[in-house]
Amino acid sequence: MEIMNEFDLIEKYFRPLAGPEALGLKDDAAILNVPKGFQLAVTSDTLGAGTHFLGNEKPEHIARKSLRVNLSDLAAMGAKPYAYQLCIAFPEKPKEAWIKKFSAALAADQKKFGIFCSGGDTTVTKGPLTISITAFGLVRENKAVKRSGAKPGDVLVITGPVGDALIGLRILQGKIKTKSVSCVAAYHNPVPRTGVSDIIRAHARAAIDISDGLIADVGHICETSNCAAHIDLQKIKFSKDAAGFIKKGTVKSADLLTGGDDYELALAVPPKNLPGLLKKLSEKGLKPQIIGKFAKGKPAVTVFNKGRKIRLGKGGWTHF
Amino acid sequence: MEIMNEFDLIEKYFRPLAGPEALGLKDDAAILNVPKGFQLAVTSDTLGAGTHFLGNEKPEHIARKSLRVNLSDLAAMGAKPYAYQLCIAFPEKPKEAWIKKFSAALAADQKKFGIFCSGGDTTVTKGPLTISITAFGLVRENKAVKRSGAKPGDVLVITGPVGDALIGLRILQGKIKTKSVSCVAAYHNPVPRTGVSDIIRAHARAAIDISDGLIADVGHICETSNCAAHIDLQKIKFSKDAAGFIKKGTVKSADLLTGGDDYELALAVPPKNLPGLLKKLSEKGLKPQIIGKFAKGKPAVTVFNKGRKIRLGKGGWTHF
Numbered sequence: 001m002e003i004m005n006e007f008d009l010i011e012k013y014f015r016p017l018a019g020p021e022a023l024g025l026k027d028d029a030a031i032l033n034v035p036k037g038f039q040l041a042v043t044s045d046t047l048g049a050g051t052h053f054l055g056n057e058k059p060e061h062i063a064r065k066s067l068r069v070n071l072s073d074l075a076a077m078g079a080k081p082y083a084y085q086l087c088i089a090f091p092e093k094p095k096e097a098w099i100k101k102f103s104a105a106l107a108a109d110q111k112k113f114g115i116f117c118s119g120g121d122t123t124v125t126k127g128p129l130t131i132s133i134t135a136f137g138l139v140r141e142n143k144a145v146k147r148s149g150a151k152p153g154d155v156l157v158i159t160g161p162v163g164d165a166l167i168g169l170r171i172l173q174g175k176i177k178t179k180s181v182s183c184v185a186a187y188h189n190p191v192p193r194t195g196v197s198d199i200i201r202a203h204a205r206a207a208i209d210i211s212d213g214l215i216a217d218v219g220h221i222c223e224t225s226n227c228a229a230h231i232d233l234q235k236i237k238f239s240k241d242a243a244g245f246i247k248k249g250t251v252k253s254a255d256l257l258t259g260g261d262d263y264e265l266a267l268a269v270p271p272k273n274l275p276g277l278l279k280k281l282s283e284k285g286l287k288p289q290i291i292g293k294f295a296k297g298k299p300a301v302t303v304f305n306k307g308r309k310i311r312l313g314k315g316g317w318t319h320f
Numbered sequence: 321m322e323i324m325n326e327f328d329l330i331e332k333y334f335r336p337l338a339g340p341e342a343l344g345l346k347d348d349a350a351i352l353n354v355p356k357g358f359q360l361a362v363t364s365d366t367l368g369a370g371t372h373f374l375g376n377e378k379p380e381h382i383a384r385k386s387l388r389v390n391l392s393d394l395a396a397m398g399a400k401p402y403a404y405q406l407c408i409a410f411p412e413k414p415k416e417a418w419i420k421k422f423s424a425a426l427a428a429d430q431k432k433f434g435i436f437c438s439g440g441d442t443t444v445t446k447g448p449l450t451i452s453i454t455a456f457g458l459v460r461e462n463k464a465v466k467r468s469g470a471k472p473g474d475v476l477v478i479t480g481p482v483g484d485a486l487i488g489l490r491i492l493q494g495k496i497k498t499k500s501v502s503c504v505a506a507y508h509n510p511v512p513r514t515g516v517s518d519i520i521r522a523h524a525r526a527a528i529d530i531s532d533g534l535i536a537d538v539g540h541i542c543e544t545s546n547c548a549a550h551i552d553l554q555k556i557k558f559s560k561d562a563a564g565f566i567k568k569g570t571v572k573s574a575d576l577l578t579g580g581d582d583y584e585l586a587l588a589v590p591p592k593n594l595p596g597l598l599k600k601l602s603e604k605g606l607k608p609q610i611i612g613k614f615a616k617g618k619p620a621v622t623v624f625n626k627g628r629k630i631r632l633g634k635g636g637w638t639h640f
Contacts, residue, residue: 023466023468024544026467026468026540026543026544027397027466027467027468027544028363028392028393028394028396028397028467028527028528028529029361029362029363029393029394029396029397029399029457029464030361030362030363031359031360031361031362031397031459031464032354032359032360032361032362033359033360034352034354034359034360036356039351039352039353039354040351040352040353040354040360041349041350041351041352042349042350042351042352042403042405042438042439042456043348043349043350043439044405044407044439044440044441044454045441046407046408046409046441046442046443046452047443048409048443048444048445048446048447049445050445050446051443051444051445051446052443072348073348073349074348074349076348076349077347077348077349077351079349083362085362085364085454086364087364087365087366087407087452087454088366089366089368089409089447089450089452091447118362119362119363119364120364121364121365121366121452122366123366123367123368123371123372124368124371125368125369125370125371125447125448125450126368126370126371126447126448127368127409127411127445127446127447127448127450128445128446128447130409130445130447130450132366132407132409132441132452134364134405134407134454136362137349139351144349144351146343146347147346147347147348148343148346148347207348208348209348220346223346224344224346224347
């Protein structure tokens with residue numbers, strides 16, 4: 001069933017997503033309130049079918065991923081989710097059934113993460129489905145956790161296992177044959193770490209989400225903090241499924257550390273804050289891992305395996 | 321010349337657009353400050369090649385239009401431009417020369433309108449160039465000018481002539497042959513009325529930008545304010561060029577009132593505020609027009625010609 005036009009579509013499916021600040025999506029702009037003593041964290045991500053997702057995912061998967069990749073960025077700043085702008089370029093006159101599922105998934109995520117839609121824009125182009133979300137978070141004045149705060153001696157912690165999303169993608173692409181579904185779920189439904197933003201802010205000096213791959217993103221902390229990072233490959237605990245695939249030779253550990261699409265956070269933590277951080281993250285149900293440390297030196301990430309430096313070559317790790 | 325990758329592109333051309341709040345575009349999110357006593361107006365517009373612009377425009381035209389359509393929405397709320405997020409889906413690996421001109425035009429507009437880039441995202445899809453901008457404005461607490469404030473008896477004022485952009489589009493499409501360029505400029509380079517936001521806020525009870533066409537947008541004020549609007553066709557002053565085209569029969573006045581892509585504002589003004597409004601807008605170089613009034617009645621826009629109701633039929637006005 002074809003829907004009537006843009007205004008009908010907004011009326012029926014997007015208006016119910018709007019908070020009061022959105023003025024019913026009936027005005028030229030939304031009016032957001034930033035409470036005294038807070039700042040507004042702002043982040044945008046554009047996801048295109050065929051580039052950032054396969055395109056044949058269910059509408060609810062696309063909805064969740066589009067919103068959550070942004071929430072993950074807010075989490076990395078230690079900000080609490082507040083609102084978001086939703087811009088969609090549809091590839092053709094969209095099907096009502098698709099919009100219905102898409103908006104229902106957004107509604108469920110709004111409840112889950114305490115966020116509302118403040119506005120946006122919908123249009124139709126001759127290209128693939130393209131979704132740009134700009135998300136807003138609230139963070140106490142001057143308390144945002146930046147990438148640039150790491151210092152030599154800080155411990156490198158990640159909030160959970162890496163690599164499952166890459167395995168999930170390969171399963172969906174038919175490159176890995178398996179009956180396991182947990183990695184596919186990790187790819188489809190990333191879980192942004194917004195629930196622990198207070199803990200991150202209280203304990204970490206720098207944070208980043210590892211959606212571009214662990215090595216690349218820890219590298220970003222190194223560049224902005226002007227220090228080195230040492231990762232100990234032996235300390236990285238992969239998920240049970242991922243460990244199984246590594247053991248069978250189905251995937252390489254190097255791929256999992258560079259693959260991206262994971263939405264855990266990498267943190268630089270002063271040693272004195274470490275016990276408190278690990279305790280509180282564990283109490284929230286996370287499985288944080290100490291995987292290395294920051295050190296003096298040129299901004300670069302070095303990986304060690306049993307004390308020996310190794311490096312990424314084509315197809316996996318090679319020794320220096 | 322092909323540019324290297326997304327990071328190089330950001331580094332060379334987009335980082336210089338960033339304000340300090342953008343943290344050098346090097347973090348997961350920007351951190352915006354909303355001063356005490358202010359609220360943040362937020363608006364988004366997505367423009368796609370082949371849908372919202374022809375696609376063969378110069379990069380500077382596309383840059384200006386993408387930003388200014390958003391600034392126009394801020395102006396309609398009585399908000400002062402503050403910052404914007406820039407999301408671009410490129411249709412192919414973008415040419416450096418294109419990006420250079422595009423970013424230079426944004427830099428010039430940032431200076432002109434007192435705004436900076438707070439972040440965004442760039443990606444490449446298989447579709448046409450698609451630009452989503454989310455713009456932020458500051459407005460004094462509870463002073464935003466909404467669509468819903470019009471009352472019967474208010475005067476309907478527009479801040480300048482309508483219809484030039486539609487004529488410009490038809491010239492570019494080859495549907496109108498002329499040597500006149502002013503209408504083409506109106507299409508390419510809309511001028512958002514951000515410079516008069518203080519005046520709008522002080523004098524108008526409701527405002528909207530007329531980018532969807534005068535009749536449709538005044539209709540939006542009627543719907544949200546629950547009143548009628550009467551427009552007097554005789555009172556509408558078209559630009560010299562537009563009047564000439566109407567006289568020659570090249571365009572119909574009805575088309576100009578419904579065409580869209582104009583970025584003047586339509587205002588609902590209490591009669592006592594009218595002299596002050598007209599004087600102050602004129603001092604700012606604008607040519608405001610009183611074109612009708614708001615009245616009791618069902619939310620609808622009625623156009624009168626020499627005292628007789630007329631209505632839009634296929635191809636122009638028809639009498640009831």
